[in-house]
Amino acid sequence: MPTAPLPPVASLEAVRTLAHDLPGPDTAAHAAAVAREPTLTKPAGSLGRLEPVAAWLAAWQGRHPARVERVRCVVFAGNHGVAGRGVSAFPPEVTVQMVANFEAGGAAINQLCRAHGADLQVVPLALDRPTVPFDTDAAMTEAEVVAALNAGLTLDLSDTDLLIVGEMGIGNTTAAAALALALFGGTAGDWVGRGTGLDDAGLARKRSVVEAAHRHHGFTLSDPLEALRRVGGRELAAMAGGVLAARHARVPVLLDGFICCASAAVWQAMTPGGLDHALAGHVSQEPGHRRLLAAMHKDPLLDLGMRLGEGSGAAVALGVVRDAAACHAGMATFADAGVSGAGDGTRDAAS
Numbered sequence: 001m002p003t004a005p006l007p008p009v010a011s012l013e014a015v016r017t018l019a020h021d022l023p024g025p026d027t028a029a030h031a032a033a034v035a036r037e038p039t040l041t042k043p044a045g046s047l048g049r050l051e052p053v054a055a056w057l058a059a060w061q062g063r064h065p066a067r068v069e070r071v072r073c074v075v076f077a078g079n080h081g082v083a084g085r086g087v088s089a090f091p092p093e094v095t096v097q098m099v100a101n102f103e104a105g106g107a108a109i110n111q112l113c114r115a116h117g118a119d120l121q122v123v124p125l126a127l128d129r130p131t132v133p134f135d136t137d138a139a140m141t142e143a144e145v146v147a148a149l150n151a152g153l154t155l156d157l158s159d160t161d162l163l164i165v166g167e168m169g170i171g172n173t174t175a176a177a178a179l180a181l182a183l184f185g186g187t188a189g190d191w192v193g194r195g196t197g198l199d200d201a202g203l204a205r206k207r208s209v210v211e212a213a214h215r216h217h218g219f220t221l222s223d224p225l226e227a228l229r230r231v232g233g234r235e236l237a238a239m240a241g242g243v244l245a246a247r248h249a250r251v252p253v254l255l256d257g258f259i260c261c262a263s264a265a266v267w268q269a270m271t272p273g274g275l276d277h278a279l280a281g282h283v284s285q286e287p288g289h290r291r292l293l294a295a296m297h298k299d300p301l302l303d304l305g306m307r308l309g310e311g312s313g314a315a316v317a318l319g320v321v322r323d324a325a326a327c328h329a330g331m332a333t334f335a336d337a338g339v340s341g342a343g344d345g346t347r348d349a350a351s
């Protein structure tokens, strides 16, 4: 059923209400998928993880069988003041240059969306106004983080079967590491990695920046939304907004890499089950991503050594999700195809 887009929120308090008041899965659609699975012409369990994926789709779309025809990939781009601290292998101007590349159709995500029949939308977020370096101040004001959250929250997801959110933002693995540390604890070293290809000196600087940020912001980071405002970034907030909008619109989500998952994890940290409508498309090579997925209790569909972002890992995993839905909906049942079930022959032989 098409749902109207959410209206923009005016404050973080309004976001809190949306994050706590979540629709659950459609248990009847889920039960119908679970009941159909053993009737299909294959040994029980032989489609491995494709089987629960089909049931998950039905539960969160509220439709059995699920449909994966209209898939949207929305890539949000943001600039980070913290990039000025020497925490990326690439200069900050690459963010705006890559947005032009997305718009010209030349990036990896353009090819993957074309290959998989997904609609791609690119949303640049105030690229001429980088966030404030978050080791000494808050990255965003409340008005700024609310505006960025609204970029995702107000997406029109009517007629969308599945949503992928992706990102582009030089410096954003530092923001994601700081956010993951805020949400799940540990040490800065647990969450900091080489991102676009940082050298050893850069990696040490990056760890120091995340440590300094946590010293500076202290206990305020124990509130997930406040952590998103203080050490996140516009594209992280917008992805989080998109994931929350999808929950309210009954649209399942495929998560991408480290940055995407760190931002989505805000909802899980706020509400148990807050990300049950999202699957991890892949685990990226950024070491914090594996740790993050473990903390989120998410088992990635793919492990291809990718570390690009842009929604690319999720777009590759879209093939798996489509295959799961196609088998579940299209396969003949044992009864329809006249194929004997397990044990039929054994009973005959024994009698």
Ligand SMILES: O=C(O)c1ccc[n+]([C@@H]2O[C@H](COP(=O)([O-])O)[C@@H](O)[C@H]2O)c1
Binding pocket: 087, 088, 089, 090, 167, 168, 169, 170, 171, 172, 173, 174, 194, 195, 196, 197, 198, 256, 257, 258, 259, 260, 284, 285, 286, 289, 307, 308, 309, 310
């Ligand atoms: O998706 C990931 O896990 C991932 C891992 C490493 C890098 N990236 C991408 O690289 C950029 C951030 O890297 P960095 O080194 O500038 O923080 C940003 O545009 C991301 O899309 C993405």
Ligand SMILES: Cc1cc2nc[nH]c2cc1C
Binding pocket: 090, 094, 098, 167, 168, 169, 196, 308, 309, 310
């Ligand atoms: C070239 C380039 C492309 C990207 N796509 C996502 N993050 C990126 C970072 C760089 C540096």
